[in-house]
Amino acid sequence: MSARSARTAPAAFQGERGAFSEEAARILLGPGAPVLPCVRFEDLFLSLKDGRAAAAIVPIENTLAGSVHENYDHLLNFDFPIVAETNVRIVHNLIALKGVPFSKVKRVFSHPVALNQCLNFFTRNPGIERIPFYDTAGSVKMLVEEHLTDAAGIASSVAAEIYGARILRKSIEDDRQNFTRFFLLRTPEFARRHPVPPAAHAHWKTSLVFSTRNTPGSLFRALSAFALRDLNLAKIESRPLRGKPWEYLFYVDFLGRVDTPNARNALNHLAESADFMRVLGCYPKGA
C-alpha cells in the first residue's frame, strides 16, 4: 500500500456505524477519518492484513467487564504494532426517532450488556420493556429504518448523530466508572514510516507478551526484570498456551518507552527466563 492510500484507506472498527468503537476512531484519528465497520473482531486484523483498512481500532479491556480476551489472542497471532491507545467513557443514551416524545416509548432495544448497565433507568420506568438486540448502534439504525414511533434504543451519541435520531435521555448508565480502552493498530510499514517523536508525549506505555518456562517462581522472576528497574506495570493478563495445558502466556503493559536503556535492560533480563517474548507496541499513554 502506498503512503497515500494508507492515509485515505479507512480505519476498521467492530460494530455498526455509531458504535463506541467509532467514537474511539474519532478520538484516535480525528472526526473526519473514513471508517470501515466490521462484523467480527478478527475482521479488524484481516482487513489490515489485506489492505482494505489502514488502521484498526481494537477494544482491549472494559473497566466493568474486563479484558477482551479474543483480541489479546489476535494481537499475538497477527503482528500489527500498537501505535496509540485511548480510553472511551461508555455513556449510554436513550435515543428515539425525531418527534417521538419520552412518554410514547414503550420498548427499548439494545445489546444485552448495555441494557444490563442501565438497570436503574428501567427500575424508575417500570412500564418500559427491555428488548435484547444484537448491537447498541444497530438498535438505533433499526428503529430509524423501521420508523418505530413507540420504541427507543440505547447507544452512543455518535449513533444518534449518524442515523439522524434524537437523544431523549443522556447518560442513563448506572455506573459512570465504565470505560473501554482501545488500541490503534497500524501495519509495521506505516509505523516505521510515521514514528512519533519521543519528546512529543510525556508518558508512554510499552506492551509485550511472553511465556515463561514452567518452573517454580518463573513469573516472579519475569516480573523482577521490571520491578528491579522501577518500571511500573499498568496491567498483566494471562491467556492459555495452546498445546501446553495449564501453561500460560502473559501480556504486560509497563509505563515507559521500549527504547530507553532501562527498558532494554529489563527486556534482556526478561529474555533470560522467558521461553518466548515479543514487544507488541510502544505508544503514548492515553488520557
Place this chain on the structure above:
Amino acid sequence: MSARSARTAPAAFQGERGAFSEEAARILLGPGAPVLPCVRFEDLFLSLKDGRAAAAIVPIENTLAGSVHENYDHLLNFDFPIVAETNVRIVHNLIALKGVPFSKVKRVFSHPVALNQCLNFFTRNPGIERIPFYDTAGSVKMLVEEHLTDAAGIASSVAAEIYGARILRKSIEDDRQNFTRFFLLRTPEFARRHPVPPAAHAHWKTSLVFSTRNTPGSLFRALSAFALRDLNLAKIESRPLRGKPWEYLFYVDFLGRVDTPNARNALNHLAESADFMRVLGCYPKGA
C-alpha cells in the same frame, strides 16, 4: 440444611443433562450422585445459597478458551469454599439416534464452540452441514425428541448414554489437549463438618483472591510473599476492580496447604501489602 439432606440434595451444574459439567460431577461425587441442571452460571451459586443444591460444579478454565471469568467474579461475590477440583478432557463425539448410520447424517447440531473444535472432521466430510445450537448435550436431547434421522449432535459420551442415543464417531475433536478444570463448591458448614484429612492426599492447592494498593511494584511485592517461601504458583488471573478503573483483583492458586506454617507466613506477608485478601479454598490437587 441437615447433614442428611446435604448428602442427598443434588449437585448443581450448568447445562443440559449430559453436559461436560455432568461428567465432572460424576468424577467429583461418584456416578450415582443426584444432579440439578441449571441454565446460568449464577444459578449454581444461587442454588447452593438457597439450599436447593448441596454442591456446585463450577467450570473455571479451559486449556483452549481460557478462564471462565464470570465464575471468578461469582467466587468473590458469593462465599462458598472450593473443596475439590478435577480436570475433564473434552472429548467430542458424533452422536445420532440408534439405527441411524453415518452415511445418513446430513446435518450436525452443536454449540458453536464445539463445532469450531471439530473443523478437521467437517473438512473431511464436506457434505455435512454444521448447525449452531445452544448446547452440546441439548443437541442430542433435541434430535432424540424430534426423532431426526438425518442429523447428529456433537456432545459428551454421557449425553449419548442419558438420551439413549448412539456414538457414531468417537473423539472427533481437532485438539486432544482440550481440558476443562472444574471446582467443587460446598457450603461453609458442609466444608467445616467434612474436612479432608491433610494426609489423605500428597498434593494440595490453595486458591485466594487479593487486590493491591495501586503503587509501583505492588504485584511484584505481593508475589514475593510466595516466591520467597518456595510456594509455587499454578495460576494467576486478573479481573477488573469495580468502581476503580484500571485497578485489578488477582486470583492466585499456589501448590500447598493453607494451614502449613510456610503458607501462613506467606499470607501474613501478602496481607502487609494487600488492600484486600480472601482464601477461596484449599483442596487436593486434581488429576
